[in-house]
Amino acid sequence: MKKDELKNKIRCGETSRVQFKQQFTTQKEIAAEMVAFANCEGGELLFGVKDKTGEILGLDYDSIQQTSRELGNTANEQVRPTIYIQTDVVDLDGKMILVATVQRGRNKPYKDLAGHIWVKQGADKRRVTENSELLSLFQDSGEYHADEASVIDTSVRDIDTLALDRFFQNVYGKPMTEFDVPQEQLLHNLHITDSEGRLTTAGLLFFGQRPQQFKPMFVIKAVWFYGNSIAGTEYRDSRDIEGTVPEMFEQAMMWLKSCLRRTQNGQSFNSIGQLEIPETVLEELLQNALVHIDLLKTAAIRLMVFDDRVEIVNPGCVMGGHTIDEVKLGNSFARNPLMANFCAKTMPYRGLGSGIPRVLAEDSRVEFIDSKEGNQFTVRISRPLTATEAGSNIDSAVSNDEKAVSKQGVAVSKEQMLLAFCVEPKSLSEICKHLGLKDRYKVKKRYIDPLLNKSLRMTEPESPNSPTQKYVTI
DSSP, rough: OHHHHHHHHHOOOOOEEEEEESSSSOOOHHHHHHHHHHHTTTTTEETOOTTTTOBBBBHHHHHHHHHHHHHHHHHHSEEEEEEEEEEEEEETTTTEEEEEEEOSSSSSOOOTTTOOOOETTEEEEEEEEOHHHHHHHHHEEEHHHGGGSSOTOOOGGOOOHHOOOOOOOHHSSSSSSSSSSSSHHHHHHHTEEEEEEEEBBHHHHHSSSSEEEEEEEOOOOEEEEEEEOTTTSSSEEEEEEEHHHHHHHHHHHHHHHHOEEEETTTTTTTTTOEESSHHHHHHHHHHHHHHHHOOTOOOOOOEOOOOSSSEEEEOOOOTTTTTHHHOOOOOOOOOOOHHHHHHHSSOOOOOOOOOOHHHHOTTTTEEEETTTTTEEEEEEESSSTTTTTTTTTOOOOOGGEEEOOOTTTTTEEEEHHHHHHHHOOEEEHHHHHTTTTOOOOHHHHIGGGGTTTTTTTESSSTOOTTTTEEEEEE
């Protein structure tokens, strides 16, 4: 590690990735720190730096040697399974700092000799006591797959026989009744049911009659907002999309197509036009969200359409220590391999990590946000036309009171009129009069607030409700 890099880390204080130690304390205490790092994203123990204050004290030669030996013994004897650490000594203006690096573990969960499992909580650590969190650690290491778990109180009676028949006909070219294997054994061999005849989670989500009866949080919450703010209280449409995975995919695609615009792009007048976001992009990203959802987290998939973008927020961050850059290259870590297998046989899903590279090749306006803290993965797709740019090419469902006609006879949105009018500062009353609307509250909520700090600013930002407040285009 370089000298300036280490100085900067110390200057920034302790974090979930950096811990200060004035000196080696006990193997038991240091083992707990190692376990916490290995169970999360890894980290560094800096010996020779005072706890809390970050004062650089340094270690002498004998202390460095003794600390190094103790660290090695701790990693080998006090942590299960064994972890491997890397040590380095950095000279900070004559003061020697021993840096012990613990990598993110691949065999989670790690525990100390007493069997305690530790994880990082900010700059501190805490013990894991909840079963769901323990399962999440197993899942992250690939030792547990939630889609293979049995669903209590289910049986073959909860299977949609028509969906199952379609599956066998499409995949094997013959109905299930023509196999020389008992139905119970056949379903178990395909992991649709377990050894006791209960549906697996994947079996329920692909072939169940009413999956949400047993998994109520497995839904897509779809919202079509006015403007570009998630805090908006008014929206064009909102619905919960339920059913099996293939049904939810089909419904979500239909809903998205109803929200997005189509443009002619050189096509004949009578053609339906091209979707503003390529359909293959939406298909790949929706299927990825459904297949890679974290089934241990009680949260729904969120599908949100704004004037300037579409967002798909999925419970569950990137697994296995992979980064966004690796995902873009096609490196994948299947959180739900059984669901991925069913998806590949029932939907346009191709798997094998090829989906994201295909999306990027089709549309470069896609952004990926991996939130480890919130345990969620967000895909953001920019829309080529925003509401303020919309003109005669708009073909989305916008109500008549949101459109006006310019002197040239071209359709113009209220937002576009507002921004053009506010080239000079205008009051709320003046804006209402110009837009031909009387409801001041509605105008502010629907048209002004979504544009603030993006295309519009207040003349008195420190007093938002000032009676002399005006708005001006940025």
